[in-house]
Amino acid sequence: xxxxxxxxxxxxxxxxxxxxxxxxxxxxxxxxxxxxxxxxxxxxxxxxxxxxxxxxxxxxxxxxxxxxxxxxxxxxxxxxxxxxxxxxxxxxxxxxxxxxxxxxxxxxxxxxxxxx
Amino acid sequence: xxxxxxxxxxxxxxxxxxxxxxxxxxxxxxxxxxxxxxxxxxxxxxxxxxxxxxxxxxxxxxxxxxxxxxxxxxxxxxxxxxxxxxxxxxxxxxxxxxxxxxxxxxxxxxxxxxxxxxxxxxxxxxxxxxxxxxxxxxxxxxxxxxxxxxxxxxxxxxxxxxxxxxxxxxxxxxxxxxxxxxxxxxxxxxxxxxxxxxxxxxxxxxxxxxxxxxxxxxxxxxxxxxxxxxxxxxxxxxxxxxxxxxxxxxxxxxxxxxxxxxxxxxxxxxxxxxxxxxxxxxxxxxxxxxxxxxxxxxxxxxxxxxxxxxxxxxxxxxxxxxxxxxxxxxxxxxxxxxxxxxxxxxxxxxxxxxxxxxxxxxxxxxxxxxxxxxxxxxxxxxxxxxxxxxxxxxxxxxxxxxxxxxxxxxxxxxxxxxxxxxxxxxxxxxxxxxxxxxxxxxxxxxxxxxxxxxxxxxxxxxxxxxxxxxxxxxxxxxxxxxxxxxxxxxxxxxxxxxxxxxxxxxxxxxxxxxxxxxxxxxxxxxxxxxxxxxxxxxxxxxxxxxxxxxxxxxxxxxxxxxxxxxxxxxxxxxxxxxxxxxxxxxxxxxxxxxxxxxxxxxxxxxxxxxxxxxxxxxxxxxxxxxxxxxxxxxxxxxxxxxxxxxxxxxxxxxxxxxxxxxxxxxxxxxxxxxxxxxxxxxxxxxxxxxxxxxxxxxxxxxxxxxxxxxxxxxxxxxxxxxxxxxxxxxxxxxxxxxxxxxxxxxxxxxxxxxxxxxxxxxxxxxxxxxxx
Numbered sequence: 001x002x003x004x005x006x007x008x009x010x011x012x013x014x015x016x017x018x019x020x021x022x023x024x025x026x027x028x029x030x031x032x033x034x035x036x037x038x039x040x041x042x043x044x045x046x047x048x049x050x051x052x053x054x055x056x057x058x059x060x061x062x063x064x065x066x067x068x069x070x071x072x073x074x075x076x077x078x079x080x081x082x083x084x085x086x087x088x089x090x091x092x093x094x095x096x097x098x099x100x101x102x103x104x105x106x107x108x109x110x111x112x113x114x115x116x
Numbered sequence: 117x118x119x120x121x122x123x124x125x126x127x128x129x130x131x132x133x134x135x136x137x138x139x140x141x142x143x144x145x146x147x148x149x150x151x152x153x154x155x156x157x158x159x160x161x162x163x164x165x166x167x168x169x170x171x172x173x174x175x176x177x178x179x180x181x182x183x184x185x186x187x188x189x190x191x192x193x194x195x196x197x198x199x200x201x202x203x204x205x206x207x208x209x210x211x212x213x214x215x216x217x218x219x220x221x222x223x224x225x226x227x228x229x230x231x232x233x234x235x236x237x238x239x240x241x242x243x244x245x246x247x248x249x250x251x252x253x254x255x256x257x258x259x260x261x262x263x264x265x266x267x268x269x270x271x272x273x274x275x276x277x278x279x280x281x282x283x284x285x286x287x288x289x290x291x292x293x294x295x296x297x298x299x300x301x302x303x304x305x306x307x308x309x310x311x312x313x314x315x316x317x318x319x320x321x322x323x324x325x326x327x328x329x330x331x332x333x334x335x336x337x338x339x340x341x342x343x344x345x346x347x348x349x350x351x352x353x354x355x356x357x358x359x360x361x362x363x364x365x366x367x368x369x370x371x372x373x374x375x376x377x378x379x380x381x382x383x384x385x386x387x388x389x390x391x392x393x394x395x396x397x398x399x400x401x402x403x404x405x406x407x408x409x410x411x412x413x414x415x416x417x418x419x420x421x422x423x424x425x426x427x428x429x430x431x432x433x434x435x436x437x438x439x440x441x442x443x444x445x446x447x448x449x450x451x452x453x454x455x456x457x458x459x460x461x462x463x464x465x466x467x468x469x470x471x472x473x474x475x476x477x478x479x480x481x482x483x484x485x486x487x488x489x490x491x492x493x494x495x496x497x498x499x500x501x502x503x504x505x506x507x508x509x510x511x512x513x514x515x516x517x518x519x520x521x522x523x524x525x526x527x528x529x530x531x532x533x534x535x536x537x538x539x540x541x542x543x544x545x546x547x548x549x550x551x552x553x554x555x556x557x558x559x560x561x562x563x564x565x566x567x568x569x570x571x572x573x574x575x576x577x578x579x580x581x582x583x584x585x586x587x588x589x590x591x592x593x594x595x596x597x598x599x600x601x602x603x604x605x606x607x608x609x610x611x612x613x614x615x616x617x618x619x620x621x622x623x624x625x626x627x628x629x630x631x632x633x634x635x636x637x638x639x640x641x642x643x644x645x646x647x648x649x650x651x652x653x654x655x656x657x658x659x660x661x662x663x664x665x666x667x668x669x670x671x672x673x674x675x676x677x678x679x680x681x682x683x684x685x686x687x688x689x690x691x692x693x694x695x696x697x698x699x700x701x702x703x704x705x706x707x708x709x710x711x712x713x714x715x716x717x718x719x720x721x722x723x724x725x726x727x728x729x730x731x732x733x734x735x736x737x738x739x740x741x742x743x744x745x746x747x748x749x750x751x752x753x754x755x756x757x758x759x760x761x762x763x764x765x766x767x768x769x770x771x772x773x774x775x776x777x778x779x780x781x782x783x784x785x786x787x788x789x790x791x792x793x794x795x796x797x798x799x800x801x802x803x804x805x806x807x808x809x810x811x812x813x814x815x816x817x818x819x820x821x822x823x824x825x826x827x828x829x830x831x832x833x834x835x836x837x838x839x840x841x842x843x844x845x846x847x848x849x850x851x852x853x854x855x856x857x858x859x860x861x862x863x864x865x866x867x868x869x870x871x872x873x874x875x876x877x878x879x880x881x882x883x884x885x886x887x888x
Contacts, residue, residue, distance in 0.1 A: 009419075009420065012416070021408065057378060058378075061368075061381060065364055072361055072364055075400070076357045076361060079309075079357065080311070085353060087354060088309060095310075098312075102312060106318070107364070110372065114368060
C-alpha cells in the first residue's frame, strides 16, 4: 500500500518536473546540457582514476577540477541569465557572458599551468 | 559630473563632493599609515629588522640577482649544513616576489633603489594598501563613513604596526593586506553576485596563499560563513556565485604554490571548504527544484529524496571520517593542531612552544595592541546586528574566530587587529551618526542641513586632523542613504518619526561626541607612542637610555662583519637557531641550523652540543664540520634575551631527541640558576663556559646583570675552544674549535685515566650522535 503510493507520488513528481522543465527557455537548456556534459566528463575521469590509479596526481586533479570548475561556472552563468531570477534583473546578459568567459579563461590558464 | 544633470543637482553635487572628499581622506590615511611606520628609520636607520626578515631579504637578493626560475629551483647549501634546504619549494614566495617586482619596476623606471631599501619600505607601503582594503570592506558592510573610520583606525593600530614598521620585512606585512582584500572581494561578490568579482576573489586568495601560511584562516572562515548563511536560511544564488568558484579556482591556484602543492587537497585544513561546497551544491539544487515545483509537489519530493539521500550522506560521511581518522595526525599539521588545542604544542612540539610569539597573550597585551578598540568592539557587534545582513554576519564571524585565535597565540593578534578595527569603525560611525542626528533634529528642523555642517566644523576644530575628516564623511554616507530613501519614495512622516525615536537630548549627545573624540584622541596618542617607542626597535641595533645619554649597542653587526671579513667563505658557524638567518644573510657563512626549524633532530644536535661538556661538544661540532661557535651573551650590558636565558630550551629540545641530556641535571631544586648554587652539569656545559669565559676579568666579580647574581664558576680555561672575537659590549662571542691534538701516547692514556666518567659519557654521545 505504502509502496504503491510512493511510486505514484514519484510518477507525479517526475511528470510535474518535466512539465516545469519544458517551460525553461532554450538557452538555459543548452547551458544545462553543457553542465551535464562537463560533469559526465568529470565522472569518467574519476572512474578512470579508480581503475588505473592517480599517478600523475596533478594531471588527475587538474582534469577533474577543470570539469567541476566548468560546471560551477556554467551554473553561475545560468543563475545570472535566468530571467526568472529576481536578484539579477539589472545585470545585462552580455555582462554575464563576459564574466563567464573571463573566469573560464582564468580557470583554464591555471589548469594549463598545473597540468605539468 | 555634477553639472551634467539639473534635476538632481543638489544631491548629486553633494554626492560628488563626498566622493572627492573621501578619496582625499583615503590618500591622507595612506600617508598616515606609511609615515607612522617610519619611526624606525628615523630613530635608527634604514635597516632590516629581527630574524626572519633577514632571510626574506636574502631570498629577495637572490631573486633579483638570478631571476625567477633560479629562485624556484634554489637549493641553499649555506644553511642546515650538511643537509641544505630547498628554498624555492619551502618558502611562501608572495613577499619576496612582491618586493622583487617592486624593485624591478622601480629600476626599469630608472629609479635606482637598492634591494634593501625596497625591502625596508615594502611593509609600510602595504599597510597603506591594507588600510584602503579595510575601507572597501567596511564600506561594503556598513557604508562609507564606517569604512573611513575603520581605515583610519587600521592605519595606526599598534598590533599591526608591530609587524609592519619599516624594516620589518616579513610575510605578515603583505599578508594582512591580502587577507582583508580577499574578504572584501568575497563580500563584494556576495553583495553583487558578479562572476567578475568572484574571479578577482580567487586571484586575491592566490596572492594570500603565496604570502602567508595564515591563508588557511580564509579557507576555513569563508566556508563557515557560507554554512552559517545556509543554516540560517539566508541562502541566495549570490552566495553560490561567491563561494563555489572560489573553492574550485582557489584550490587550483593554491596547489600552484610549491609550498602548498597537493596539501591543498590532502590536508584537513582544506576539507571544510570541500564539504561546504558539496552542501552548497545540494542546497542550490534543492532551491532550484523548489522554485520549479508547486509547494505540494515539493513536499512529496522532499520526503522521497530525504529518505534516499540520508543513507547516501551517512555512507559518504563515514568514508570521509574513516579517511581522515586513518592518518596519524588526523590530517592536521602540527601548527594547526596547536591552534585548535592550545596545549598541544607545549606537550608535543617544544620547538613551537619555545618561540615567544607562539605563547598565549596576557591581558595587558590586548590593551597594548588594540587599545580602546577592545571596548568599542562590542558596540560594533551590536551595530552589525541592526540590521543583520550577509556582509555584517561575515564580519561578526571574522571577529569571533580571530578573537579565539588571538587568545591562543600572541602572533595571531595580528589577525584580530583588522576585525577589531572594522568593528570599532562601525561602532564609532554609527554612534556619531546617532549623536549628530539628534543634534540636528534638536536644533530647528528646517535649518537642519546648514546647522549640521557648521556644527561639524566647529566641533572638529578641536581634535586631530584624521578624526576631523571622518566626521563630515559619514554625513555624506547618510546623505546617500537619505537620497536612496527619497528615490524609494518612502513616506516622509514615518521616516521622521523613526528618526525621532533614535533621538537623544542635545546636551547628552554633545557631551557624548566630545567623549568619543577624547577616546579617539587617546587612541591616536597611544598608537603614536607605540609606533615610536615600543615597536620600532630593529632588535639588531639596541639602544639604552641612561643618565649619561643614549647608548647604542651595535654588537650583532660587529660580530657578523667580523665573521665575514676574517673567516673563510666556506667556514661553518654553529649557533642556536635564532641567529641562523642573520648569520647567513649578514655574514654570508654557512650555518648548521636556522630559524626555519624544519629538522628537529638537527636542532636537537646543536642543543645537545651546547648543553654537553666541552669535550663532547667539541666532538659533535667537529663531526658537523663546524669551525666557529657563536654565542650571544647579555650578562655585561643586561640584554635579557641571550643564550643563557634560552639555554633551558636547548636542553629540552636536545633532551627530546638525545635522552642522555636531562633537564633536572641543569636545575637546582627545580630552579634555573647560574650562581654558586648551580649544578655541576650546568657549570660544565659548553654554553655556560662559552658565555662566561673570562667574564670575571670585566669587573673582578663576575656579576651577571641579567640574572642579577654573581656567576658560579669564575676562573676556568677552555681546552677545546679558543676565543677569537668578542664584541664591544660582549654581546656576541665567537669561538674557534681548536684543531685536534696529535695523539701522544702518554697523554691520551693520562686523560683517559683521569676522566673515565666523561669518556663513558662521550661514548654514549657517540652512539647517539647521528653525524658519526
